[in-house]
Amino acid sequence: MYSAVIEELIEKFERLPGIGHKSAERIAFYILERMSAEEAEHMAGSIIKAKKSIRLCECCQNLTDQSPCPVCSSPKRDKKLICVVESPEDVSAIENTHEYNGLYHVLHGALSPMDGIGPDDIKINELLLRLADNEVEEVILATNPTVNGTATAVYISKLLAPFDVKVTRIAHGIPIGSDIEYADKITIVKALESRQLM
Numbered sequence: 178m179y180s181a182v183i184e185e186l187i188e189k190f191e192r193l194p195g196i197g198h199k200s201a202e203r204i205a206f207y208i209l210e211r212m213s214a215e216e217a218e219h220m221a222g223s224i225i226k227a228k229k230s231i232r233l234c235e236c237c238q239n240l241t242d243q244s245p246c247p248v249c250s251s252p253k254r255d256k257k258l259i260c261v262v263e264s265p266e267d268v269s270a271i272e273n274t275h276e277y278n279g280l281y282h283v284l285h286g287a288l289s290p291m292d293g294i295g296p297d298d299i300k301i302n303e304l305l306l307r308l309a310d311n312e313v314e315e316v317i318l319a320t321n322p323t324v325n326g327t328a329t330a331v332y333i334s335k336l337l338a339p340f341d342v343k344v345t346r347i348a349h350g351i352p353i354g355s356d357i358e359y360a361d362k363i364t365i366v367k368a369l370e371s372r373q374l375m
């Protein structure tokens with residue numbers, strides 16, 4: 178229907194999460210008709226710059242342009258506490274509450290045997306390494322209350338049993354089957370406050 182170049186652009190946007198064919202078309206035509214060449218170049222440049230400079234924090238595995246990341250290297254954070262989450266979006270949802278002052282550990286996924294995702298495919302070993310040689314007193318398992326997130330929390334709690342740390346699970350203020358990322362601030366704060374020993 179369109180020229181091959183336009184089709185290719187639409188196809189690229191269609192690969193993004195939450196973007197269907199119609200939205201992809203709308204974005205492509207917005208760029209072609211409404212954006213100046215300079216604006217479009219800036220946008221493409223931002224993607225390239227972010228892809229080149231963003232990597233994983235050597236400590237918490239969150240996305241960062243400096244490693245250790247600002248949270249891990251901040252003297253103001255409570256290093257006795259590690260909150261384990263599935264994704265960088267979860268970190269930002271919890272940070273937005275301004276109520277949690279510990280460190281994080283980003284797994285980059287959850288165990289999912291159906292999709293072939295096992296312990297070595299997410300950042301579990303990196304978490305164990307962090308516990309080996311420091312002052313951590315409590316690990317809060319804040320994976321999503323989905324089937325996979327819960328299975329991941331149970332799996333990790335078993336691995337942590339030999340360590341001298343308290344292992345807690347966030348309370349079910351977060352609706353079952355949902356994503357922490359989309360929970361409101363009060364729900365996140367309550368879920369963290371009423372965490373329970375695993």
Ligand SMILES: [Zn+2]
Pocket residue numbers: 234235236237238239245246247248249250
């Ligand atoms: Zn970090």
